[in-house]
Amino acid sequence: MQPACVPCEELLREISAVLANLDERLVEDLVVKALEAGCPPLDVVERGMRPGMEEVGRRFERGEYFLPELITAADIFQGVLSKHVLPLLPRESKALGRVVIGTVRGDIHDIGKNLVAAMLRASGFEVIDLGVDVPPERFVEAVKEFRPDIVGMSALLTTTMLEMRNVIDALRAAGLRDEVKVIVGGAPVTEDYAREIGADAYARDAVEAVRKCAELLRRA
Numbered sequence: 001m002q003p004a005c006v007p008c009e010e011l012l013r014e015i016s017a018v019l020a021n022l023d024e025r026l027v028e029d030l031v032v033k034a035l036e037a038g039c040p041p042l043d044v045v046e047r048g049m050r051p052g053m054e055e056v057g058r059r060f061e062r063g064e065y066f067l068p069e070l071i072t073a074a075d076i077f078q079g080v081l082s083k084h085v086l087p088l089l090p091r092e093s094k095a096l097g098r099v100v101i102g103t104v105r106g107d108i109h110d111i112g113k114n115l116v117a118a119m120l121r122a123s124g125f126e127v128i129d130l131g132v133d134v135p136p137e138r139f140v141e142a143v144k145e146f147r148p149d150i151v152g153m154s155a156l157l158t159t160t161m162l163e164m165r166n167v168i169d170a171l172r173a174a175g176l177r178d179e180v181k182v183i184v185g186g187a188p189v190t191e192d193y194a195r196e197i198g199a200d201a202y203a204r205d206a207v208e209a210v211r212k213c214a215e216l217l218r219r220a
Helices: 006-020 024-036 041-061 067-088 111-122 136-146 163-173 191-197 206-219
Strands: 098-103 126-129 150-154 181-185 201-203
Touching: 006 024, 006 041, 006 067, 024 041, 024 067, 041 067, 041 111, 041 206, 067 111, 067 206, 098 111, 098 136, 111 126, 111 150, 111 206, 136 150, 136 163, 150 163, 150 206, 163 181, 163 191, 181 191, 181 206, 191 201, 201 206
Parallel strands: 098 126, 098 150, 150 181, 181 201
Antiparallel strands: none
């Protein structure tokens, strides 16, 4: 890929900065301006928007941002990406990896799951979001249909996190467990529990989920 021209470089730096500062209007204005100036759409994502999301993650880890800021950043990213950038991206662009994600059966909470999905997309993963209240059979069907690298499960309730074991057992019964990595997370979930049920990784938040998914792919 050819280096971006100087005006594009400046615009990409500005996009990164205003996204990190959660300024939705300026992000959209600058993305439109960059695309109209001829900046490659992939550069807008990879060198403008993604670094901004990475900075949001760093601020979260330093305690400067909290969950509301993460959700806001993810919403800004997804909105601008869907409206202005995705229609221009080449269909052959290859994602880092494919992740099937869902909130397990009996649980209808989706804020954490949605945030993880958005952060994964922001980091270059293809995400198939199964939604909430997803039974083990649907996870199995999705693995057969989409052939993901990773299955991600979320739960907010101690009663529903038990379903995570059921999903892993169902994948094993279908002969699919060795074909995918499994990552789990949610308020009641712990690293010990993830290890106990046979998951490959545990993430305490969306930022860590992205990092752990990247590590799982490197180990694959």
